[in-house]
Amino acid sequence: MRKTLVALAAGLLLAGSVSAASAADKLKVGFIYLGPIGDLGWTYQHDQGRLALEKELGDKIETTYLENVPEGPDAERAIEQLVRAGNKLIFTTSFGYMDPTLKVAKKYPNVHFEHATGYKRDKNMSTYSSKWYQGRYIQGLIAAKMSKTGVLGYIGSFPIPEVVSGINATILAAQTINPNIKVKIIWANTWFDPGKEADAAKALLDQGADVIMQHTDSPAAMQIAAERGKLAFGQDSEMIKFGPKAQLTSILDTWGPYYIARVKAELDGTWKSEDTWGGLDSHMFAMAPYTNMPDDVKKLAEDAQAAITAGKLHPFKCPVVGQDGKEVECKGGDHLDDGQILGMNFYVKGIDDKVPGK
């Protein structure tokens, strides 16, 4: 009995090492996720990108992911675990992984890293992100048209430039429809916490908002809006099934094409450190179908989308006026330049609130 067990164990371990050997020929690609892959928002979309990658290049690569990795001391270990498991290209998919990724990147110069939404780069560490503020602009137009109370509710995650520029783009768009539009902002201080997100949505609705927008990752706010018969925008993913009568549209992250392009570059040996910041024109994200709105609003949204994609409309078209009433320097010709948007740390005029910590 014991002998058979030992033989069985040896056989199994051997089988394991054989499959490991054949896998060694494939390029190993690793992913670090902030939430669970079932968050139906941010992480879910990254995992969809990974699956698209597997579908496209599955015979040449092998992918691995670690989910629910907190943006703290554990992140560095998790990234290093992927390196040590033989991954040669690693995507770290949240802002808070920036410093841990950089630390590991310096330690392993032969491994390539791709960090989403950050601003620190190195010879072997790229960054990638999307110009979501373009989508937010379209949402601002729709929200101003659809709101009866003239009050929008906005659930923020962290007051970093990506989120602040999203709020500004929304309001700048809304002001073109209704100059007196108001926005109430609640900071959830988390990317993913369905309980907190739902509480924030309730509080905003209680304060008179009738359209909810969010920069957090779960469909909780959508569900609350649907329950109360109000309107909302999805985030990252298609959330229509959580609010069939509530969702106006949603910004859909589409990471697949980017992941495929980067892995192909790695396979060809042409990978190099880059900073990618793609918009509607480069298909880094898409807009979900415009639903639950009259045809004229839908047309307005579609026209804006077409204009932004064609480069004819820029959400931060000059003049942009800050809360202090002063015009912001116009560094990009007729609109703010990328650096100003990437580092945005002020609210535009008309937002009756202040950027936390300022």
Next chain:
Amino acid sequence: MQLVLEKRAERSNTIALASPLIAIGLTIATMSILFAVLGKNPLLALHAYFIAPLTDGYSLQEIAVKATPLVMIAIGLSLCYLANAWNIGAEGQFLIGAVAGSWIAVKTQGTDAGAWVLPVMLLLGAIAGALYALIPAICKVKFGASEILTSLMLVYVADLFLDYLVRGPWRDPHGFNFPTTAEFDPVATVPLLIEGGRLHLGSIIALLVVAAAAVLLGRTIKGFEIRVVGAAPRAARFGGFNANQLIILTFAVSGALAGLAGIIEVAGPVGHLQPGISPGYGFTAIIVAFLGRLNPIGILIAGLFLALTFIGGEQAQIAMKIPLDVTKVFQGILLFYVLACDSLILYRFRLVFPNRQVARGTG
């Protein structure tokens, strides 16, 4: 016929020794079934969890790094629990220690401050943790307030205080508004023990703490006092031991250790102050304290073991594509069995047959 749980006349020493082993055996059996149901090879999965992390220096270092705060906090908690003082707020004391020590790091940032910075940070972390733990202890002694509730509630106060600091006054001016301080200067960082690794001086400090606690409990009158007050309060009173004084003392020591663990974590593996520096170390340490049977050496082993399940869980995710949730189930099952088996030290199962005579008599 009926199965009943009855109290043993005295605690069974055999079971006390065998219980952790039985628990681990049952866990492995249960998990093997679960792995098989998931379509994963149980032998390979268990190998990834328990064996693989022990076979290379890197993983061993990571286990030590992960166990360091757990062991330090749990040692302090065990003193409290032995003395019947229920400190549930180690998480808060951990955070306050981290904040107090970081204060020096933030204030001296970019200056020519010398080698005194780190020792002062550690000292301040320990003092702040102790003072913070004294709040519930004094409320208990003076006003009879439940220390379980007050210490727990102070966790949230500490959490929000840290949150305020890194969003406001201490925020990194070049950090694009993200809630974190700037990276600490090298003089404010816990030194690494191995070049290129992550093992740091804190692990040595944790070992010293374990040794000190073992001496305190095994060799000193204070240690004896702590155990007597917890085990036999009446006898302790007759012996002239002051239970209130011990509550104050054990809370202060346990707060100091939690605070020290906090600043070591921040000045070590994290390198800056930010929200979420603790994935619940203060609470997990409660489990470690009991898993280690409130014994310093036991706590050291329990801390390392729990750390092993974390690291092994990650490796299983990578090597076997076993979801993280399974790791959590795994940890839950383990604790369940440990507690269940421990009840057999004081209790035993007995089959009870209904009395036939009586049965016949009542028809």
